[in-house]
Amino acid sequence: MISAIRSRFSGFRYAGIAAICALLVTASCRYKDKAVVVTPVTPTSSYGSLTVKFSNEAGGTAIVMGSGTYTNAAGNAYKVDLLKYFVSNFTLIKSDNSEHNFANYKLINAADTSTCSFTLDSVANGTYKAVRFYIGVDSAKNHTLLNEGDLNPSNGMVWTWSTGYIFFKHEGTFINDTGGTSVLLYHYGVDANMKTIDIPVSAFTIAADHKTMLLKFDLNKQYGDPNVITFDSGNAVHQSLETRDRAWLGQMKANFSSAFTFDKVQ
Amino acid sequence: MSNKKLHICLAILALMLSVTVFNACKKDINPDAYTGPTPYLLVIPTGLPRMDIPANNPMTQEGVALGRKLFYDPILSGNRTMSCASCHNQAFSFTDSSNQYSIGIDGLAGTRNAMNLVNLGYQKKFFWDGGAADLESQVIGPIQNPVEMHENLANAIHKLNTDLEYPTLFKKAFGGDTITTSMLMRAIAQFERTMISGNSKYDQYVRGSATLTAQELRGMELYQDPAKGDCTHCHAMGSTFSDFEFRNNGVDSIYADAGRYKITLIGSDSGKFKTPSLRNIALTAPYMHDGRFTTLQQCLDHYNTGFHYSPSLDPVLSVSPKGRMTAQDMTDIIAFLHTLTDTSFINNQAFKHP
Numbered sequence: 001m002i003s004a005i006r007s008r009f010s011g012f013r014y015a016g017i018a019a020i021c022a023l024l025v026t027a028s029c030r031y032k033d034k035a036v037v038v039t040p041v042t043p044t045s046s047y048g049s050l051t052v053k054f055s056n057e058a059g060g061t062a063i064v065m066g067s068g069t070y071t072n073a074a075g076n077a078y079k080v081d082l083l084k085y086f087v088s089n090f091t092l093i094k095s096d097n098s099e100h101n102f103a104n105y106k107l108i109n110a111a112d113t114s115t116c117s118f119t120l121d122s123v124a125n126g127t128y129k130a131v132r133f134y135i136g137v138d139s140a141k142n143h144t145l146l147n148e149g150d151l152n153p154s155n156g157m158v159w160t161w162s163t164g165y166i167f168f169k170h171e172g173t174f175i176n177d178t179g180g181t182s183v184l185l186y187h188y189g190v191d192a193n194m195k196t197i198d199i200p201v202s203a204f205t206i207a208a209d210h211k212t213m214l215l216k217f218d219l220n221k222q223y224g225d226p227n228v229i230t231f232d233s234g235n236a237v238h239q240s241l242e243t244r245d246r247a248w249l250g251q252m253k254a255n256f257s258s259a260f261t262f263d264k265v266q
Numbered sequence: 267m268s269n270k271k272l273h274i275c276l277a278i279l280a281l282m283l284s285v286t287v288f289n290a291c292k293k294d295i296n297p298d299a300y301t302g303p304t305p306y307l308l309v310i311p312t313g314l315p316r317m318d319i320p321a322n323n324p325m326t327q328e329g330v331a332l333g334r335k336l337f338y339d340p341i342l343s344g345n346r347t348m349s350c351a352s353c354h355n356q357a358f359s360f361t362d363s364s365n366q367y368s369i370g371i372d373g374l375a376g377t378r379n380a381m382n383l384v385n386l387g388y389q390k391k392f393f394w395d396g397g398a399a400d401l402e403s404q405v406i407g408p409i410q411n412p413v414e415m416h417e418n419l420a421n422a423i424h425k426l427n428t429d430l431e432y433p434t435l436f437k438k439a440f441g442g443d444t445i446t447t448s449m450l451m452r453a454i455a456q457f458e459r460t461m462i463s464g465n466s467k468y469d470q471y472v473r474g475s476a477t478l479t480a481q482e483l484r485g486m487e488l489y490q491d492p493a494k495g496d497c498t499h500c501h502a503m504g505s506t507f508s509d510f511e512f513r514n515n516g517v518d519s520i521y522a523d524a525g526r527y528k529i530t531l532i533g534s535d536s537g538k539f540k541t542p543s544l545r546n547i548a549l550t551a552p553y554m555h556d557g558r559f560t561t562l563q564q565c566l567d568h569y570n571t572g573f574h575y576s577p578s579l580d581p582v583l584s585v586s587p588k589g590r591m592t593a594q595d596m597t598d599i600i601a602f603l604h605t606l607t608d609t610s611f612i613n614n615q616a617f618k619h620p
Contacts, residue, residue, distance in 0.1 A: 143399045143400075144399055144400050144402065144403050145402070145403040145406060145447075145451065146322060146323070146400070146402045146403065146448050146451055146452070147448070148446065148448055152446065152447050152448070153403075153406055153419060153447050153451075154419040154420040154423055154447040155420075156418075156419075156420070158406075160406070160407045160410040160411045161393065161395075161397045161407060161411070161528075162397040162398075162528075162529050163397065163398050163399035163400070163403040163404075164399075190531075241528060241529070241531070242528075243531065246531075
């Protein structure tokens with residue numbers, strides 16, 4: 001074979017062969033490069049997107065971490081150093097009652113507004129009348145800490161002695177009637193305490209566009225509506241996993257329903 | 267150079283040029299790119315069951331080696347003074363020598379005795395109360411516990427990411443340029459699954475390569491005899507020597523430590539603790555969840571006459587007659603328990619400080 005080639009081509013032609021080979025390979029390589037370029041998908045007419053934003057308030061005003069002082073329904077003054085909670089399985093409900101669960105796990109950190117919103121892509125066109133989500137993490141993810149993203153156990157939302165996520169965490173200061181201060185530490189969690197939040201919203205329509213929904217969470221409602229939670233009498237510290245936490249857990253679970261409210265869609 | 271040689275040279279040159287151009291076009295392939303770790307072949311001694319490896323943490327040589335390094339590295343503690351191995355010493359079957367309670371980095375003592383780390387891959391829940399739902403999740407408990415290694419988990423991960431060696435080692439084991447918490451959990455769990463004991467005198471006897479003395483054989487019978495030791499009800503005979511269930515073994519009638527109840531909040535779980543494996547039991551004193559007994563004789567005395575009645579006392583123990591064992595029976599059982607010591611386990615080079 002080689003001898004046959006040798007007999008037909010003079011030496012300098014090899015340069016030409018090399019060049020052709022190179023060109024061929026380069027061409028094929030260009031073709032490959034072109035093939036992996038992701039062509040922007042033309043937005044289809046059947047889907048839009050929705051950004052969901054949570055604002056965190058106490059008595060109707062935005063919480064100022066560390067310095068803001070608030071008073072709960074029991075008349076207890078308090079401050080907030082840390083406020084985090086898990087919102088999961090956000091579900092949009094259409095006017096025809098069909099539902100779309102986005103199967104997400106979002107850790108809201110009130111101190112960082114960049115964490116207080118998430119965007120749902122592929123929201124089917126249509127008119128929506130309600131939302132549903134959960135405060136907490138479902139048992140599928142709550143029985144192992146080998147999770148990533150917002151469920152990364154380094155996010156400070158796990159117990160050290162029992163596998164599971166702290167669903168809701170408020171750490172701050174309780175200022176008593178005489179001005180004395182003590183630690184306010186509320187760690188809420190455990191499977192049975194995952195809370196379903198159903199919120200009717202003023203009907204809005206997605207038509208291959210993007211909208212933003214604003215939801216509010218109010219800490220004073222969380223501690224006062226309908227169950228008035230006092231920080232007195234040793235109630236300023238609850239960590240969910242003891243018998244003494246049971247009554248508090250029940251009060252907290254019920255209050256979540258009123259603490260989350262719909263604001264507007266824009 | 268002859269014409270023939272020139273032709274061959276030029277042909278080779280053409281080929282090389284083509285190859286060069288071809289390689290140049292594969293610009294997305296980094297020569298240092300992660301090619302994947304090497305699977306770790308877990309060897310299970312004859313007589314032990316197959317170990318189920320979770321699908322989300324396959325064993326690899328790089329992962330096991332990394333887990334071993336981490337197990338011994340004080341970098342994971344708040345002040346870089348303690349590692350897992352500080353309280354889990356191989357010489358004592360990975361328990362904390364004779365210490366009833368282990369002392370953490372701040373000089374604070376825990377409230378339970380350090381557990382032996384043997385055949386963990388067969389167990390479903392971890393800690394004395396089963397608080398950790400899987401081996402991976404267990405890993406980060408002691409790191410964060412204020413009375414143990416007392417480190418903020420995010421800070422531990424930061425220290426690893428800024429270390430000179432770890433980023434490369436994690437990349438080899440798991441890929442990726444950034445160390446994540448789940449990688450840390452996976453690595454240590456992988457190493458722990460290799461810590462298999464199955465070469466005690468008892469194991470050799472089962473395999474026909476050793477003989478037990480008459481006393482050891484008597485002890486083995488008494489261990490299983492429902493009217494005598496009846497140990498096997500919970501510390502299942504053979505293999506893992508535990509059913510790993512949660513039981514109240516009657517050490518108290520009023521519980522200083524509610525045990526399993528702290529996790530489940532189910533009243534009937536009060537005073538229940540995980541049945542520990544009896545492998546290497548002669549090496550793991552002191553005994554019971556709170557390390558209250560210093561000798562095996564005290565343990566046998568407890569099960570013979572010393573246990574306390576309470577509503578959640580294990581049903582089997584609650585109907586066991588007190589004083590059912592003679593002094594000789596107990597001595598024989600203890601002789602048998604010594605056959606569960608696996609010196610090849612405590613001397614295994616693969617488990618030592620790397």
